[in-house]
Amino acid sequence: MPTEPETDYDPTLGNKFIFVTGGVMSGLGKGITAASTGRLLSNAGFDVTAVKIDPYLNVDAGTMNPYQHGEVYVLKDGGEVDLDLGNYERFLDEDMTFDHNVTTGKAYKHVIEKERAGDYLGKTVQIIPHVTNEIKRRIREAAEGHDVCIVEVGGTVGDIEGMPFLEALRQFAHEQDDDDFLLTHVTLVPYSKNGEQKTKPTQHSVKELRSIGLQPDVLVGRCDDRLEPKTKEKIALFCDVSTDAVFSNPDVEDIYHVPLLVEEEGLDEYVMHRLDLADRALPESERDNEWRELVTQETTGEVDVALVGKYALEDAYLSIHEALKHAGLEKNVDVNVLWVDSDEMTEAHERRLEEADGIVVPGGFGSRGLDGKIEAVRYARENDVPFLGLCLGFQMAVIEYARNVLGLEGAHSAEVAPDAEHPVIDILPEQYEVEDMGGTMRLGAHETAIEPGTLAEEVYGATSCTERHRHRYEVNPEYFDAFEGEDLVFSGHSGNRMEILELEDHPYFIGTQFHPEFRSRPGRASPPFVGLLESVLATAEQREEVEA
Ligand code: GLN
Numbered sequence: 001m002p003t004e005p006e007t008d009y010d011p012t013l014g015n016k017f018i019f020v021t022g023g024v025m026s027g028l029g030k031g032i033t034a035a036s037t038g039r040l041l042s043n044a045g046f047d048v049t050a051v052k053i054d055p056y057l058n059v060d061a062g063t064m065n066p067y068q069h070g071e072v073y074v075l076k077d078g079g080e081v082d083l084d085l086g087n088y089e090r091f092l093d094e095d096m097t098f099d100h101n102v103t104t105g106k107a108y109k110h111v112i113e114k115e116r117a118g119d120y121l122g123k124t125v126q127i128i129p130h131v132t133n134e135i136k137r138r139i140r141e142a143a144e145g146h147d148v149c150i151v152e153v154g155g156t157v158g159d160i161e162g163m164p165f166l167e168a169l170r171q172f173a174h175e176q177d178d179d180d181f182l183l184t185h186v187t188l189v190p191y192s193k194n195g196e197q198k199t200k201p202t203q204h205s206v207k208e209l210r211s212i213g214l215q216p217d218v219l220v221g222r223c224d225d226r227l228e229p230k231t232k233e234k235i236a237l238f239c240d241v242s243t244d245a246v247f248s249n250p251d252v253e254d255i256y257h258v259p260l261l262v263e264e265e266g267l268d269e270y271v272m273h274r275l276d277l278a279d280r281a282l283p284e285s286e287r288d289n290e291w292r293e294l295v296t297q298e299t300t301g302e303v304d305v306a307l308v309g310k311y312a313l314e315d316a317y318l319s320i321h322e323a324l325k326h327a328g329l330e331k332n333v334d335v336n337v338l339w340v341d342s343d344e345m346t347e348a349h350e351r352r353l354e355e356a357d358g359i360v361v362p363g364g365f366g367s368r369g370l371d372g373k374i375e376a377v378r379y380a381r382e383n384d385v386p387f388l389g390l391c392l393g394f395q396m397a398v399i400e401y402a403r404n405v406l407g408l409e410g411a412h413s414a415e416v417a418p419d420a421e422h423p424v425i426d427i428l429p430e431q432y433e434v435e436d437m438g439g440t441m442r443l444g445a446h447e448t449a450i451e452p453g454t455l456a457e458e459v460y461g462a463t464s465c466t467e468r469h470r471h472r473y474e475v476n477p478e479y480f481d482a483f484e485g486e487d488l489v490f491s492g493h494s495g496n497r498m499e500i501l502e503l504e505d506h507p508y509f510i511g512t513q514f515h516p517e518f519r520s521r522p523g524r525a526s527p528p529f530v531g532l533l534e535s536v537l538a539t540a541e542q543r544e545e546v547e548a
Contacts, residue, residue: 016181017172018148021183032258038092040267041271043259046281051149060103067316070315071318074443090522132168147277157209186219188222189223199235229243304358308393320360325522326524327533333533359386360390370416374396386539387508388510391514394511408482428471450500456491469514470515
């Protein structure tokens, strides 16, 4: 049996690792707990990065349905990853790369390819040590050059899929010095009928962890409220940690408040102390306070923005919700997002569209809901409602304009109507031969040149922008001339590609072939979203003046 380790592990690297596992059930928000810990360490002056482990066989998230895992998040290097990576980018204000998402599919694929290439020299290739070593190697590489690396293990402890990762984690703990490794376990603390906080699920899930050789250092209890002192004591006693290593993560309306809540209980201090970082941390008076100031500021009003999409699920458009929130933080208003079903525009949904102060048409694939999106574009265009179309939303704006302004009735996208009379949206030339659906799109950050003197230039305050992409189709060059001379302007280009469109006779009508939402951060909101809210607020002001 092959036993000798084959990692390139260099114990002198000196990174600190915080692993985060989850117990009892999924969807507890351990990603937010992990990201919040990272934010606090970064406030204290440390360079923090993150790795998300997804124990599924997909190599990446690119082919996954948003109903199962929420949106596919796109990184600057074009990696299509789990939406949790988006939370890490937003909380840490750090750009991640594809290497920061480790899936079962990726690890196995690499090992199997090496086996086929004969790299294992006749050995039996096994989960332990080959797959586990591959997992450890990926984590250590992603951590290189950072002070602290937070590693979130997706799924719930006890899942069969997660086992190779937890075994890798066990070895990791064994190989690291004690003060370079910390295991945080996030569990659920439910209430009994008579209002008592129950610790049994936590006890069971820690027992499960211990049966695979892992002892948590920190326990975080997700609960409706803060954990009571006696709940913490009980968890400490039965799970073998000290009481001050048990923290609450109560329900909050705004996930951006989680760092503040866990800070109040001293999670950051405890972690720094355990990882022997306390001496290197900035003194409290010098720590970065920007996050707290930003997320606790008073807002001065609220606006309603319609999001016209086919998924009734916030996670399917998570980054758009977040980008609207960031723009709201910048403009000091709360943004209510009203979901308008593009697939079944019932009367109620139509009313929502009409009530909204601004309209966003998001990205998407396939034919479902396109008519509703086109109708929403038309409504925004004809009624001077501030509008932002993203990727598919941009393409629908091109089609709507071609049909209803240029009179090209047969205008459509070749994605859903390959025989359209006017394929104003057509496949990218480099996609003609593609048959494999994984990772085949135009992906990641590309630069767009912005026309001077346009709304786009005003919005970005620059004559170029670099935003992330994820598409197979684009504006068909054969129709560029047809759009000339009307009030539609393509104000952003990337070579011969149309990247931004705007309308001259409209308060705010912008479409982007790219996805600006993926680069939006708290404190650094995405310009097209800020522009949308500015226009919404200006329109509201005008309305008030007229009424007065
Ligand atoms: N389906 C369209 C394309 O492939 C739009 C993609 C998107 O909105 N991300 O070009």
